Structures are given as C-alpha cells and as structure tokens.
Amino acid sequence: MNFRSLYRIHFSIVDVKEKMKETVKIGMLGCGVVGSGVLHLLNREHSGCLHRKNIGLQIARIAVRDLTKRREGIPRELLTDDPLAVIDDPGIDILIEVIGGIDPARHYLLRAIERRKSIVTANKALLSEYGDELFEAAHRCGVDLTFEASVAGGIPIIKSLREGLVANQIESLYGILNGTTNYVLTRMTDEGWDLHEALRAAQERGYAEADPTMDINGMDAAQKLIILTRIAYGGVFRTAEILREGIDRIAHQDIEYARELGYTIKLLAIAKRLDGNRVDVRVHPAMIPSGSVMADIKDEFNAIEVVGDAVGTQVFYGKGAGSLPTASAIISDLLDLAERHTRSASSRVSELFATDEGPELLSIDEIDVPYYLRFVVVDQPGVLAAIARILAAEQISISSVIQKGRSEVSSEGVPLVIMTHEAKERAMRHAIEQLNRLDVVKDRVQVIRVEELT
Amino acid sequence: MNFRSLYRIHFSIVDVKEKMKETVKIGMLGCGVVGSGVLHLLNREHSGCLHRKNIGLQIARIAVRDLTKRREGIPRELLTDDPLAVIDDPGIDILIEVIGGIDPARHYLLRAIERRKSIVTANKALLSEYGDELFEAAHRCGVDLTFEASVAGGIPIIKSLREGLVANQIESLYGILNGTTNYVLTRMTDEGWDLHEALRAAQERGYAEADPTMDINGMDAAQKLIILTRIAYGGVFRTAEILREGIDRIAHQDIEYARELGYTIKLLAIAKRLDGNRVDVRVHPAMIPSGSVMADIKDEFNAIEVVGDAVGTQVFYGKGAGSLPTASAIISDLLDLAERHTRSASSRVSELFATDEGPELLSIDEIDVPYYLRFVVVDQPGVLAAIARILAAEQISISSVIQKGRSEVSSEGVPLVIMTHEAKERAMRHAIEQLNRLDVVKDRVQVIRVEELT
Numbered sequence: 007m008n009f010r011s012l013y014r015i016h017f018s019i020v021d022v023k024e025k026m027k028e029t030v031k032i033g034m035l036g037c038g039v040v041g042s043g044v045l046h047l048l049n050r051e052h053s054g055c056l057h058r059k060n061i062g063l064q065i066a067r068i069a070v071r072d073l074t075k076r077r078e079g080i081p082r083e084l085l086t087d088d089p090l091a092v093i094d095d096p097g098i099d100i101l102i103e104v105i106g107g108i109d110p111a112r113h114y115l116l117r118a119i120e121r122r123k124s125i126v127t128a129n130k131a132l133l134s135e136y137g138d139e140l141f142e143a144a145h146r147c148g149v150d151l152t153f154e155a156s157v158a159g160g161i162p163i164i165k166s167l168r169e170g171l172v173a174n175q176i177e178s179l180y181g182i183l184n185g186t187t188n189y190v191l192t193r194m195t196d197e198g199w200d201l202h203e204a205l206r207a208a209q210e211r212g213y214a215e216a217d218p219t220m221d222i223n224g225m226d227a228a229q230k231l232i233i234l235t236r237i238a239y240g241g242v243f244r245t246a247e248i249l250r251e252g253i254d255r256i257a258h259q260d261i262e263y264a265r266e267l268g269y270t271i272k273l274l275a276i277a278k279r280l281d282g283n284r285v286d287v288r289v290h291p292a293m294i295p296s297g298s299v300m301a302d303i304k305d306e307f308n309a310i311e312v313v314g315d316a317v318g319t320q321v322f323y324g325k326g327a328g329s330l331p332t333a334s335a336i337i338s339d340l341l342d343l344a345e346r347h348t349r350s351a352s353s354r355v356s357e358l359f360a361t362d363e364g365p366e367l368l369s370i371d372e373i374d375v376p377y378y379l380r381f382v383v384v385d386q387p388g389v390l391a392a393i394a395r396i397l398a399a400e401q402i403s404i405s406s407v408i409q410k411g412r413s414e415v416s417s418e419g420v421p422l423v424i425m426t427h428e429a430k431e432r433a434m435r436h437a438i439e440q441l442n443r444l445d446v447v448k449d450r451v452q453v454i455r456v457e458e459l460t
Numbered sequence: 461m462n463f464r465s466l467y468r469i470h471f472s473i474v475d476v477k478e479k480m481k482e483t484v485k486i487g488m489l490g491c492g493v494v495g496s497g498v499l500h501l502l503n504r505e506h507s508g509c510l511h512r513k514n515i516g517l518q519i520a521r522i523a524v525r526d527l528t529k530r531r532e533g534i535p536r537e538l539l540t541d542d543p544l545a546v547i548d549d550p551g552i553d554i555l556i557e558v559i560g561g562i563d564p565a566r567h568y569l570l571r572a573i574e575r576r577k578s579i580v581t582a583n584k585a586l587l588s589e590y591g592d593e594l595f596e597a598a599h600r601c602g603v604d605l606t607f608e609a610s611v612a613g614g615i616p617i618i619k620s621l622r623e624g625l626v627a628n629q630i631e632s633l634y635g636i637l638n639g640t641t642n643y644v645l646t647r648m649t650d651e652g653w654d655l656h657e658a659l660r661a662a663q664e665r666g667y668a669e670a671d672p673t674m675d676i677n678g679m680d681a682a683q684k685l686i687i688l689t690r691i692a693y694g695g696v697f698r699t700a701e702i703l704r705e706g707i708d709r710i711a712h713q714d715i716e717y718a719r720e721l722g723y724t725i726k727l728l729a730i731a732k733r734l735d736g737n738r739v740d741v742r743v744h745p746a747m748i749p750s751g752s753v754m755a756d757i758k759d760e761f762n763a764i765e766v767v768g769d770a771v772g773t774q775v776f777y778g779k780g781a782g783s784l785p786t787a788s789a790i791i792s793d794l795l796d797l798a799e800r801h802t803r804s805a806s807s808r809v810s811e812l813f814a815t816d817e818g819p820e821l822l823s824i825d826e827i828d829v830p831y832y833l834r835f836v837v838v839d840q841p842g843v844l845a846a847i848a849r850i851l852a853a854e855q856i857s858i859s860s861v862i863q864k865g866r867s868e869v870s871s872e873g874v875p876l877v878i879m880t881h882e883a884k885e886r887a888m889r890h891a892i893e894q895l896n897r898l899d900v901v902k903d904r905v906q907v908i909r910v911e912e913l914t
Contacts, residue, residue, distance in 0.1 A: 141813055161774060165619065172510050172791065267877075290908075316614065320776070334628055334770040334771045338625070355595055356599050358690060408721075
C-alpha cells in the first residue's frame with residue numbers, strides 16, 4: 007500500500023464517522039456578542055471534545071434585528087429579521103435565545119416551547135422573574151430548558167450543582183457573580199482608586215456596560231443568585247423579595263479599615279440553609295476574611311464557593327462573562343439537549359475510544375522546562391566554572407545562581423543553587439550524570455522542574 | 461376546608477409524586493469506606509437536589525467479602541458474598557464497582573458489561589491501565605461506563621471537562637490530584653516539618669494509607685492524570701509511558717530555596733497541548749509561582765486548573781478523597797445513568813418547578829450577621845457612650861472599636877469604627893435611624909455586613 011491509498015483510506019474513515027453523526031438542527035434568536043461567539047466555536051475546525059462526539063450541531067436559522075449589518079463568515083441565507091421564521095420552523099429542534107431582556111424574549115420562548123422546541127438561554131433577567139412560567143410550559147410540552155450561560159459565564163456551576171453535587175444538601179453558597187464590580191473593588195483595594203476611576207477603567211477594558219447601573223446596584227448578581235438558589239434549594243424567589251445592596255457607597259476608607267481588621271470587601275451573593283427549611287438569600291458588599299479563597303478572587307473573575315454536606319467546601323473559579331466563555335456554556339447546554347434527542351448510551355462511551363486521530367505523547371526526552379538544581383559542593387575556587395562548563399556543553403543556559411556565604415558551610419560542603427532556562431529532559435539527564443561524577447560535587451544533585459503555569 | 465384535610469391532601473400529593481418516580485435498580489460490588497458512603501447518602505431522608513428528581517435509586521444487591529462483619533443499617537438480605545449473584549442478576553440495571561484494584565475488578569466489570577449493565581466505577585488503577593478494553597466492551601454492548609469518582613473525589617472535574625467545557629480546546633491542565641502528598645508538602649512548607657513527620661501526621665489524620673507508596677511516588681496522581689488526559693485530549697496513554705517522579709527526595713532546603721525564589725513546591729500532574737497534535741503529560745514535584753491559585757491549595761485539598769481556549773483559566777477546588785466526597789461523585793454518575801434509562805426531557809425540567817415543599821425565604825428583618833459601622837463624629841467626650849447606648853437598647857453588642865488619634869481629625873470630624881457581634885437586620889435598621897439623628901454624628905453612618913464564610 008502506498009501513501010496515496012493510505013491517505014484515501016484515512017479520509018474515507020473520517021467521512022464514515024461524519025456520516026454516522028446524527029445532526030441536530032438549531033435556531034438562534036439574536037446574533038450579538040454571545041451569538042457570534044456560539045457560531046465561532048461551532049464552526050471552527052477542531053473544538054476539543056466536541057469533535058469526538060457522535061453528534062453534529064447545525065445552526066439552521068438565525069433571527070437578527072438588522073439584516074443589513076455586515077456579519078463576517080455568516081452565510082446570508084441563514085439570516086432572517088423575522089423571529090417567527092425561526093420559532094415556527096418545524097425543522098428546528100433546539101432554539102438558542104441570546105437577545106436578552108424580558109420582552110419580547112418571554113413571548114418568543116413561550117411560543118417556541120408550545121411548538122415543542124427545547125430551549126437554551128443565557129437570559130438571567132427572564133429566568134429570575136419568569137422562570138416558573140417557562141419551566142411549567144416546558145414541562146407541560148415535554149421539552150427541556152437549559153441556562154448554564156445565565157450564571158457565571160463559562161464556569162459550569164449550574165451543571166455542577168444540578169448534576170455533580172446532586173447527592174449533597176447544599177449548606178451554603180457564596181458567589182462573586184458580577185465581574186464588573188469585582189474588577190472595581192479589586193482596583194479600589196489594590197491601587198487605591200476611587201469607585202469612579204475604577205469603573206471608567208472597567209468600561210475601557212470592556213468589563214462594564216455603558217450603563218453599569220445593574221452591575222453597581224447588585225441587580226445582575228441578584229438575578230444570578232435567584233437562579234442558583236432555585237437549583238440549590240428549590241426556592242422560587244424574586245429579586246424584589248431579597249436584601250440587595252450595591253457597591254456605590256463603598257469608600258476608600260472602608261477598604262482600608264477592612265484591611266486593618268483582616269477583611270476584604272467583595273460584592274457577595276449569599277444563599278444559606280437555616281433550620282426549619284428556611285434559606286437566607288441576599289446580595290450586598292461584605293467583609294470577608296482576607297486570605298480566604300474568595301477574598302483572593304481578583305479583577306473580572308467570578309467564583310462560587312459551595313459547601314455541600316457530603317463534599318465539604320468546593321470552589322469554582324473562572325471568567326463570568328464575555329463572548330466565548332458565555333458561548334462555551336451555551337454549547338455545553340446544546341450538546342446536552344442534542345444528546346437527549348438522539349441518545350444511545352454507546353454514543354457517549356464512543357468518545358472515550360482510542361482513535362487514530364488521538365494525539366501523540368511528547369517523548370520524555372523532549373520535555374522542555376526550566377530547572378532548579380541544588381548542589382552541595384566543595385568550598386574551593388573553580389567549582390562554579392566546572393559546573394557551568396558541563397551545562398553549557400549540553401546547551402543548558404543558566405538564569406540565576408544562589409551561592410550562600412561561608413556561614414552555611416558544613417563538613418559536607420556548601421550549598422549552591424542554579425536556576426536554568428528551559429532545557430530538554432535528555433540534555434539535562436546527560437548533564438546531571440556528568441555533574442554527579444565531578445569530585446567537587448558532594449551528594450547527588452537535586453533536580454526540581456519549574457512550571458510557570460499559564 | 462380544615463387543617464386535617466389539608467394535611468391529608470398534602471400527603472397524597474407526596475404519595476403521587478413518589479409513585480411517579482421511576483426506580484432504577486442498582487447492584488454494588490464492595491461495601492468498604494466508599495460503598496458505605498454511597499448507602500448513607502442514598503438512604504438519608506433529604507439529599508438536596510436528589511429528592512427533587514423524578515427518579516428513585518434503589519440498591520438491590522451488594523457483594524461483600526465478609527458476610528459476618530457487622531454493617532450498621534444495611535439490611536442483611538441485600539448482602540451476598542458471591543459477586544456473580546450481583547453481576548448476573550437480570551433485575552439489576554446499573555452496577556457500582558468500589559472494590560478497587562485491577563483483578564478481579566476487571567473481569568467482574570467485563571462480565572457485567574456483557575450482561576448489559578451500565579457501570580459506575582471509582583477505579584483509577586483499572587481505568588488508567590485497561591480503560592480501552594472496558595470502553596470498547598461498553599460501546600459494543602451499548603451500555604455506559606462512568607467514573608467521576610476516579611479523579612479528585614467529589615470535585616465534578618470529569619463532568620466539567622466532558623460536558624461543561626466540551627466546546628473548548630484544552631490548552632493545559634494542571635492538577636493537584638493527590639491529597640496525601642499535598643498535605644505532606646503543606647506541612648513541610650508551613651511548619652518546616654520533614655517528610656517523615658508530615659507523612660506520619662497525614663496517616664494519623666486518615667489522609668494517607670498505611671502503605672503510602674503509591675501516593676509518595678506519584679503513581680496515584682499519574683493514574684488520575686491518564687484519565688483526565690483521555691477526556692481532555694482523547695489521548696490513550698499508560699502510566700508507564702509518562703514521566704513520573706514522587707516527592708520522596710524533596711528536602712526542607714529545597715522548600716526554603718523555592719520560597720526565596722518566589723516559588724512553592726507542589727506535586728503537579730500536567731497535561732499540555734503542543735503544536736503538531738502532541739501532548740506533554742507528566743507528574744513530578746514542580747516549583748510553581750507563589751501567590752498563584754494553585755500554590756495556595758493547602759492541606760489535603762485537590763485542585764485542577766484548566767485553561768480552555770474559549771473560557772480561559774478555570775479552577776476547580778475541593779476534597780479529593782474520603783468516603784462521602786467520593787460517594788457524592790458516584791451518585792452523580794448513578795443519576796446520569798438512571799436518567800438515561802428513563803429519560804424524558806420533562807423529568808429534568810420538573811425538578812425546577814415551584815413545589816409546596818420549597819424552602820421559606822428568611823425575612824430580611826431576621827437576617828443575622830456581624831456589622832461594620834463607620835462614623836464621622838464630633839471630637840468631644842461622650843460620643844462613644846451615646847452611640848453605645850443606642851446599640852445596647854437594640855440588643856446589639858459591640859465586638860471592637862477603632863478610634864483614630866487626633867491626627868485624623870478633619871474639619872468634618874473624626875472617624876470611629878465599630879464592629880458588632882451578630883445582630884438582626886431590623887434591630888440594626890432601628891439603631892442606624894437613631895444614630896443618624898445624633899447631633900455628634902456627622903454624615904450618614906456607613907454600614908457593611910461581615911461574612912466569615914464557612
């Protein structure tokens with residue numbers, strides 16, 4: 007068999023796989039920041055786990071307000087300015103709603119549910135005020151309604167609470183759910199800026215809307231908290247019923263006093279189980295212990311600390327907003343619904359198979375990291391030169407040296423620490439073998455790899 | 461209608477709900493620490509989200525080694541010492557495997573799969589070495605095989621990677637996946653203990669096995685990393701193929717030098733995507749930047765930092781082992797499988813309904829937290845007494861007072877900060893109204909609630 011035929015066979019396998027994929031047709035209402043993120047993630051060639059699934063997700067129709075707007079890479083024939091053309095299309099199985107706000111989204115979704123479409127929405131305002139009506143309609147019509155993207159962007163907190171921690175009674179839930187206010191409070195705390203300076207910076211960086219009222223007054227966090235409370239406790243409450251305070255009155259002095267007292271100020275969304283089937287649900291600036299994980303959540307990041315009676319404390323941390331993080335959550339929901347449309351158990355297991363497309367393991371020899379080397383050496387001139395010569399011969403370059411004074415001399419020798427730049431594992435192994443043979447090097451060289459994380 | 465009939469109606473609704481629940485029958489192999497955790501969580505009266513699901517999970521048969529052992533609260537008739545009596549029971553839909561180890565678990569699971577049972581396992585050793593064989597068998601027989609409990613205990617990391625982050629290409633994954641070694645390194649770092657002291661303490665606290673070899677040498681973390689790599693990258697590798705180093709050679713001097721250089725030493729499990737469809741997979745002690753989220757993971761806790769191309773950096777943090785955290789993960793898997801057995805979309809939406817069993821919202825008046833109060837007061841004697849009198853009249857007790865020296869006096873007055881013990885919202889509101897009316901209090905009193913977290 008020559009290379010040509012191998013190539014053909016490879017392609018025909020891919021074709022068969024593609025054909026085996028069941029395709030689910032999707033409509034979308036809205037195509038702004040989040041909607042175009044969804045299209046981007048679905049249309050790129052390789053989307054990690056997604057391409058190993060046996061299910062194809064096809065965007066069949068998109069309703070937009072302005073048909074004349076230039077939209078890079080979106081085929082014109084997918085677009086319509088009539089939302090009903092999407093909602094009423096009998097070929098569409100699942101509807102994504104990313105227009106936001108209460109009206110007309112509420113009526114669109116109710117109509118789509120009546121037409122037996124399952125719904126994926128990122129609409130926290132709608133769910134926090136009209137969740138009951140929508141869930142009831144979905145139940146009655148036998149469709150599903152999912153909303154991972156409505157809380158904490160790309161962090162899979164809804165899935166984790168509903169599915170991952172399903173066996174737990176949730177004792178408490180603390181959320182930093184609004185990136186804008188967390189960015190503002192971080193700048194006020196770390197840089198000493200005042201609220202208005204920090205807010206302007208947030209707007210410049212795109213973390214805050216032109217009108218940040220709903221962020222600053224805690225309403226955005228309250229809507230998300232109402233949704234989380236429903237999942238964690240089955241409690242159906244309205245934002246108007248809970249205690250809500252924003253960050254507008256936080257002064258720089260408060261941040262300073264908090265620091266003196268061992269606290270950090272965060273806009274915290276809180277839901278706690280109390281005795282007698284009661285829950286304490288509120289959003290307000292709170293002083294929380296400095297040094298706690300939640301106090302260390304900085305900038306525009308979100309985090310949720312959940313205490314479950316079985317698992318204890320868990321924290322989920324990540325970006326709570328933005329086009330791609332939110333789109334990531336929407337596609338997670340989409341795939342859940344699509345799998346339910348087509349589900350056979352084996353379609354899930356199949357993604358765990360060995361495939362010829364699997365990645366190659368980097369050979370151990372080729373691992374390329376900075377190193378920490380600790381030596382115990384004889385205290386005499388020329389030692390460092392001897393060591394450096396061996397490293398240089400293996401193309402390993404030194405980034406810093408710590409050589410302690412005489413005070414640390416022991417009978418065995420003096421310590422010497424060398425940090426290197428990235429070096430290949432094989433080169434380092436050769437170097438270490440030679441270094442261990444040097445007379446001036448006592449004891450084996452200690453080697454620890456360095457990881458700068460990302 | 462009198463109360464008596466209301467009571468009856470309420471109960472009949474509950475009955476109908478219970479009857480509507482479809483029940484899935486479950487067999488279990490093993491009933492040690494994790495197995496008894498599963499029974500505990502399934503049998504208690506209220507399990508949070510779980511009791512709102514339309515699905516009943518019934519443990520029908522349990523195979524144990526020793527039938528004579530006393531097992532509190534487990535009906536004798538559920539137990540057998542013949543694993544095949546569970547595996548071959550045609551009434552059983554799902555099999556939980558918590559015996560651990562490669563043999564005989566491997567043969568039991570293959571036989572159960574042939575008998576068309578879906579599998580839930582916590583067996584990291586088995587999956588990391590024989591995952592291929594098991595997934596292939598499951599695919600062929602059309603059953604599912606889930607394993608959330610095999611990595612990081614109660615943290616829903618498998619679900620988050622497979623489902624929550626499905627739209628992401630995973631750029632890198634850093635895990636602190638072994639609680640024993642993290643506890644040991646934390647004690648060495650924070651207390652200056654040596655490895656043997658720290659290991660003894662871990663054993664006393666039940667974080668380390670009597671034989672901690674697999675923890676210390678990195679094998680436990682490597683097995684978990686192999687499983688995560690399979691999910692994140694589709695890579696099918698063996699522990700024997702990857703670079704693996706344990707923590708046994710880490711000396712106290714290394715921890716000290718690391719600190720000087722701005723690093724913390726952690727046993728890190730690493731999987732990184734490189735160019736050319738290659739992945740860099742390894743487990744070893746690593747110096748990571750102090751102050752990073754991962755460097756702050758202390759004691760027996762686990763954490764996984766995932767960088768996805770859509771969501772950016774996410775961190776999942778929690779307990780990685782123990783009876784109930786691991787059992788929590790097993791029940792999450794169980795419910796996934798059970799839902800697939802019985803699934804109708806509406807069964808999932810129904811749990812989101814308003815029900816009469818929902819909790820009651822704590823009235824805002826009754827919220828009970830410590831407070832920070834900041835005043836600007838006239839600089840004259842008797843001011844503190846006047847304020848304290850008002851707080852005392854509302855039963856609010858003071859925990860500390862910060863009164864600054866003359867240097868901070870401004871034309872408007874001097875600052876005064878009071879921290880209170882827990883006080884009811886209503887009482888505080890009354891107090892604040894009166895405090896704001898005091899002549900000696902300039903400006904409105906600043907009020908911030910304190911949350912000590914859990």
